[in-house]
Amino acid sequence: MAARSDTAAAVKDIEAYKYGFVTDIESDRAPKGLNEDIVRFISAKKNEPAWLLEWRLKAFRYWLTLADLEPAWAKLHYPKIDYQDAYYYAAPKQKAALKSMDEVDPQLVETYKKLGIPLLEQQIMSGVAVDAVFDSVSVATTYKKKLNELGVIFCPISEAVQKHPELVQKYLGSVVPVADNFFATLNSAVFTDGSFVYIPKGLRCPMELSTYFRINEKNTGQFERTLIIADEGSYVSYLEGCTAPQRDENQLHAAVVELVALDDAEIKYSTVQNWFPGDKDGKGGIYNFVTKRGACRGKNSKIMWTQVETGSAITWKYPSCILQGDNSVGEFYSVAITNNRQQADTGTKMIHIGRNTRSKIISKGISAGKSSNTYRGLVRVQGKADGARNYTQCDSLLIGSACAAHTVPYIENRNPTAQTEHEATTSKISEDQLFYCLQRGMTEEEAVSLIVNGFCKEVLQTLPMEFAVEAQKLVGISLEGSVG
Amino acid sequence: MIEIKNLHVSVQGKEILKGISLSINAGEVHAIMGPNGTGKSTLSNVIAGREGYEITQGSVTFAGQDLLAMEPDARARAGVFLAFQYPVEIPGVSTSAFLKTAINAKRRAEGLKEIDAMEFLKLVKAKTKALGIADDMIKRPLNVGFSGGEKKRAEVLQMTLLEPKFAVLDETDSGLDIDALKVVSDGVNALRGPERAFLVITHYQRLLNYIVPDHVHVMTGGRIVASGGRELALELEANGYAKYMAAA
Numbered sequence: 052m053a054a055r056s057d058t059a060a061a062v063k064d065i066e067a068y069k070y071g072f073v074t075d076i077e078s079d080r081a082p083k084g085l086n087e088d089i090v091r092f093i094s095a096k097k098n099e100p101a102w103l104l105e106w107r108l109k110a111f112r113y114w115l116t117l118a119d120l121e122p123a124w125a126k127l128h129y130p131k132i133d134y135q136d137a138y139y140y141a142a143p144k145q146k147a148a149l150k151s152m153d154e155v156d157p158q159l160v161e162t163y164k165k166l167g168i169p170l171l172e173q174q175i176m177s178g179v180a181v182d183a184v185f186d187s188v189s190v191a192t193t194y195k196k197k198l199n200e201l202g203v204i205f206c207p208i209s210e211a212v213q214k215h216p217e218l219v220q221k222y223l224g225s226v227v228p229v230a231d232n233f234f235a236t237l238n239s240a241v242f243t244d245g246s247f248v249y250i251p252k253g254l255r256c257p258m259e260l261s262t263y264f265r266i267n268e269k270n271t272g273q274f275e276r277t278l279i280i281a282d283e284g285s286y287v288s289y290l291e292g293c294t295a296p297q298r299d300e301n302q303l304h305a306a307v308v309e310l311v312a313l314d315d316a317e318i319k320y321s322t323v324q325n326w327f328p329g330d331k332d333g334k335g336g337i338y339n340f341v342t343k344r345g346a347c348r349g350k351n352s353k354i355m356w357t358q359v360e361t362g363s364a365i366t367w368k369y370p371s372c373i374l375q376g377d378n379s380v381g382e383f384y385s386v387a388i389t390n391n392r393q394q395a396d397t398g399t400k401m402i403h404i405g406r407n408t409r410s411k412i413i414s415k416g417i418s419a420g421k422s423s424n425t426y427r428g429l430v431r432v433q434g435k436a437d438g439a440r441n442y443t444q445c446d447s448l449l450i451g452s453a454c455a456a457h458t459v460p461y462i463e464n465r466n467p468t469a470q471t472e473h474e475a476t477t478s479k480i481s482e483d484q485l486f487y488c489l490q491r492g493m494t495e496e497e498a499v500s501l502i503v504n505g506f507c508k509e510v511l512q513t514l515p516m517e518f519a520v521e522a523q524k525l526v527g528i529s530l531e532g533s534v535g
Numbered sequence: 536m537i538e539i540k541n542l543h544v545s546v547q548g549k550e551i552l553k554g555i556s557l558s559i560n561a562g563e564v565h566a567i568m569g570p571n572g573t574g575k576s577t578l579s580n581v582i583a584g585r586e587g588y589e590i591t592q593g594s595v596t597f598a599g600q601d602l603l604a605m606e607p608d609a610r611a612r613a614g615v616f617l618a619f620q621y622p623v624e625i626p627g628v629s630t631s632a633f634l635k636t637a638i639n640a641k642r643r644a645e646g647l648k649e650i651d652a653m654e655f656l657k658l659v660k661a662k663t664k665a666l667g668i669a670d671d672m673i674k675r676p677l678n679v680g681f682s683g684g685e686k687k688r689a690e691v692l693q694m695t696l697l698e699p700k701f702a703v704l705d706e707t708d709s710g711l712d713i714d715a716l717k718v719v720s721d722g723v724n725a726l727r728g729p730e731r732a733f734l735v736i737t738h739y740q741r742l743l744n745y746i747v748p749d750h751v752h753v754m755t756g757g758r759i760v761a762s763g764g765r766e767l768a769l770e771l772e773a774n775g776y777a778k779y780m781a782a783a
Binding site (some may be wrong): 481482483484486487488489490491492493494495497501502504505506507508509 | 583584585586606607608611612616617619622623624625626627628632633636637640641644676693697
């Protein structure tokens, strides 16, 4: 409540200063609405070079031409979004540190416990001041120093714009162009936050990026922009998100993630998304419109996406791979869980351009309550992709009788030597399975969690170890109350 | 241990059990024999608390508690175990993960902390060896692709690990060759003791050569029509159920 009234007060302030703001670079909030001045304001705030401002403006002007072209092909229903009724820039607010876990929302603490998150991480995540025994800042600094010595660049994208402009300029928008789609274009105009990663030639990055940092980051922005470049022969595993529930005042999220893998490089990108899904009746909840794409630009390169999507009211997300280099490999492993009134339309695109390119898609959709869960995937083999191969497996699991699961695979094959395979199943948790587990003393919730985790195993086991354990628990928690 | 009184059960309006009364004391092994379709499996399902059965009359008391008022999982944690005639496949869930979850559910009910990984492995290893279960079986998804014999061994393994107070074995001998039958019976016999009761449901007397019961009941047409000692089973083997079918 306190946070809400703070916001209300802040909004009032801004409204009052509405007309004077453009010159007022010191202001920490842009007024409501979206126009060129807002885009300039964001760019000025970030002290960006001229080329980036031009890039943003180009995106914004193009976006204006798309006004009525918001994608409508997904199986999602939501009220029309008024893009002028939103804020596009707000400096991160410093929250007052809490003194102990006693001050944290008990419901949040309960969820942390169920997820098995260590007390220390709980404290950091909920903003409790951590005692001197474990100085989070110094640990982060130690990691950063080590990464630095290895030549790894891992920093906020706004920092990379200042320190490594040549890399950012070379790769930004090279995988997801400014004009890619409505949401990506919007993101290009107004992105404010995100990560930048560069792994130098031949280096196998020795730690999961953001395994530690994920709990230490500031609130992620509404329009995140992430760019990861793996130079020749390098390897990196990147983790995004958090199993703990994420609350956010912004309802609309439109992130863009671009990955570039050069010759013989490999990128593993794992996501756990647990944003506020709205209440039982579907009120509130995040709208998540994400564009994620990786380019396997070099020969023998590999990009692997793993996602566990349990949150958000609306999920519109298709992490994709452009398999340009010969012998490159794209993989997509997905668990998408929808409960209550959640809607997810998610899948992938595998674009085979180079010779002997291979792709694999394993998608597990679980629908419960009155939710709707759609897999939408494209496998395209272009004319020169001799010997390309794809294997797709889409499994849907239904819990209860009021939910829906849909599978929409598109296969376009323009090369006679290519092979594509598609398998799909739809099943329900059977009464027999449930009763069998109950007869062994498990509660209904434990039984559902166990059965669903078995269903998702192939995907969950691709997650980095410590994440996998939390993700398993998350699967159970997301489905609480879905049976009986 | 368990007291069944005048139990009447219907399925979709059709009466299947027509007044079953049965009392089993701790330390005893009772066998129910009867032809197919007489309500033997209905009785085991009702004891375990499966949905879809309407209890129209009678009571079941377990260790002084009203068993019929308890949820199926609470019955299991209180010590009621059902070895299934058709064990259910759980894809993607390794047998060992399933066992561990079940053991911990019971331990939690008893106020114990969860079993640690080393202790669990040691325990399972010892029990699988005794049951002639190959080490790799517990790594496979539960019952998925198991042979008939493997499924029944897995049931007995679960029973051994969960140490129930009262176990119902529903046609545990079906689909077993003679070697598997011996192994499974040895597993059951090893659990026999003064604190534990068994109800063995079977079509054939063969099983009772290995698991020797204290009492034998004949069930036809939803009623227990005869009760006696071990010799009753032998008589049934010699003469069949015809005599009792007429009685029902």
